[in-house]
Amino acid sequence: MSEGTMSTCLVDEHRTLGARMVPFAGWNMPVQYKGIIEETQAVRNHAGAFDISHMGRLIVSGRGAAAFLDALTTNHVAALEVGHGHYSMLTNEAGGIIDDIIVYRIGQDEFLVVVNASNAEKDLTWLRQHAGAEVEIADQSGATGMVAVQGPDALEAAGSVLGRALGGLPRFGVAFYEWRQAHVTVCRTGYTGEDGVEVIVPVAVAPLFWRALLAAGVVPCGLGARDALRVEAGYPLYGHEIDDEHGPVGAMLMWAVCMDKGDFVGRGAIAAARQEAPKERLVGLVASGRVVPRQGYTLWSADECVGTVTSGAFTPTRGCGIAMGYVRPPHHVKGGCVQMDVRGQRHELRVIPKKELLLPKGAPAA
Amino acid sequence: MATPEGLLYSKTHEWVRVVDDVAEIGITDHAQAELGDVVYLDLPEVGRALAYDEIFGAVESVKAVSDLYSPLSGEVIEVNAEATSATDLVNSDPYGQGWMVRLKMTQPDELQQLLDAEQYGAFAAESAH
Numbered sequence: 004m005s006e007g008t009m010s011t012c013l014v015d016e017h018r019t020l021g022a023r024m025v026p027f028a029g030w031n032m033p034v035q036y037k038g039i040i041e042e043t044q045a046v047r048n049h050a051g052a053f054d055i056s057h058m059g060r061l062i063v064s065g066r067g068a069a070a071f072l073d074a075l076t077t078n079h080v081a082a083l084e085v086g087h088g089h090y091s092m093l094t095n096e097a098g099g100i101i102d103d104i105i106v107y108r109i110g111q112d113e114f115l116v117v118v119n120a121s122n123a124e125k126d127l128t129w130l131r132q133h134a135g136a137e138v139e140i141a142d143q144s145g146a147t148g149m150v151a152v153q154g155p156d157a158l159e160a161a162g163s164v165l166g167r168a169l170g171g172l173p174r175f176g177v178a179f180y181e182w183r184q185a186h187v188t189v190c191r192t193g194y195t196g197e198d199g200v201e202v203i204v205p206v207a208v209a210p211l212f213w214r215a216l217l218a219a220g221v222v223p224c225g226l227g228a229r230d231a232l233r234v235e236a237g238y239p240l241y242g243h244e245i246d247d248e249h250g251p252v253g254a255m256l257m258w259a260v261c262m263d264k265g266d267f268v269g270r271g272a273i274a275a276a277r278q279e280a281p282k283e284r285l286v287g288l289v290a291s292g293r294v295v296p297r298q299g300y301t302l303w304s305a306d307e308c309v310g311t312v313t314s315g316a317f318t319p320t321r322g323c324g325i326a327m328g329y330v331r332p333p334h335h336v337k338g339g340c341v342q343m344d345v346r347g348q349r350h351e352l353r354v355i356p357k358k359e360l361l362l363p364k365g366a367p368a369a
Numbered sequence: 370m371a372t373p374e375g376l377l378y379s380k381t382h383e384w385v386r387v388v389d390d391v392a393e394i395g396i397t398d399h400a401q402a403e404l405g406d407v408v409y410l411d412l413p414e415v416g417r418a419l420a421y422d423e424i425f426g427a428v429e430s431v432k433a434v435s436d437l438y439s440p441l442s443g444e445v446i447e448v449n450a451e452a453t454s455a456t457d458l459v460n461s462d463p464y465g466q467g468w469m470v471r472l473k474m475t476q477p478d479e480l481q482q483l484l485d486a487e488q489y490g491a492f493a494a495e496s497a498h
Contacts, residue, residue, distance in 0.1 A: 039431040293409040
């Protein structure tokens with residue numbers, strides 16, 4: 004273990020469960036407990052719990068908070084009702100993505116911003132650099148833990164632990180409850196393509212909450228399953244599909260950009276990128292066999308390199324490798340084929356929209 | 370972690386079972402446990418000549434890809450087609466049905482460089498942490 008690696012408030016729980024621990028974004032995190040495929044399927048068919056305490060949790064408040072966030076993020080913060088959240092991005096002047104984030108309005112002048120672990124310090128510095136006198140930014144990450152409960156049975160399981168029916172919480176909604184004399188934040192969000200919640204709990208009760216979920220039949224799941232699930236769902240990950248050099252146009256994330264709300268950092272560059280012929284497009288890719296695509300593998304059409312794999316996974320539902328990757332037009336068109344170079348051998352991949360990587364439940368495996 | 374007696378082992382976590390001049394090769398229980406669920410095997414063609422320590426293929430798990438190193442010199446005379454299609458055999462039975470290739474040895478002296486069960490067990494326990 005390298006020096007300075009941090010552990011979450013649930014590290015003893017992971018050790019007790021015999022998890023395999025790996026360093027990730029400066030944190031010592033469980034990659035798997037029983038096995039990645041088993042955990043992936045638990046989330047698709049039942050319910051899984053993930054320790055996501057390594058993610059950053061910031062509270063942005065003050066009279067100028069909404070205007071401040073609207074000037075730095077892509078989605079429309081002023082339009083958020085209290086109790087609702089949205090997916091958004093911090094973009095730089097060149098239109099590149101500093102991070103993808105979720106912004107929840109938890110009060111008229113108070114916002115919860117959840118950011119990637121790998122970018123938490125960078126984001127906090129960026130926000131503080133731009134914050135005026137009417138904005139306060141508090142980092143609540145160290146005082147709390149965060150657990151994602153995901154899967155078709157997740158709402159019922161998390162609701163039974165919290166003693167609340169959670170079905171009334173809208174998608175991307177946020178609510179506060181008391182649990183064991185502690186203040187708990189429940190968000191109906193996730194990163195798996197399944198229904199579920201992400202729950203922020205004070206450090207003192209986080210292990211109790213985790214154990215209660217497991218006692219309710221929720222399966223502990225590690226980062227390995229989390230990554231496979233998000234690739235199946237076609238969700239981007241900073242450092243793979245998006246980074247400071249890639250913008251929302253190529254990454255197919257314009258649905259989370261509000262161009263009509265007024266100016267924000269990066270707006271001009273994004274508007275210009277929209278007018279240009281696309282250099283590359285993020286697509287979904289399905290392998291013809293069990294070979295697993297990995298980040299950095301090159302994509303070819305005859306002798307021309309036409310793209311790169313950004314993330315790959317083995318998907319148990321299709322029984323084959325799947326990926327996301329940047330592909331240059333015209334090879335990005337649905338139904339087309341590209342060849343992936345793996346150790347000097349070519350493997351055929353079919354191009355599909357990334358939203359279609361995950362087969363609908365009950366669909367025949369093609 | 371199982372490390373059966375009677376087999377020989379490499380420091381790159383392959384095992385070798387010798388019958389006359391043929392060496393059967395697979396990956397160890399320690400290696401399959403480190404890799405996790407194996408989903409793809411990239412194995413050589415029958416007839417290929419392998420040199421000692423040459424990369425002869427790859428084993429892919431859900432989370433990682435790992436090269437296979439030939440612990441001996443020889444010619445590939447058989448490839449385990451069953452394990453190629455049912456890759457979970459590498460996890461469930463690494464020393465049996467999960468074998469990968471059979472080599473006709475050309476330099477049997479190389480066997481002396483390999484570890485026995487006790488030596489490999491100690492080596493694997495050390496490399497795990």
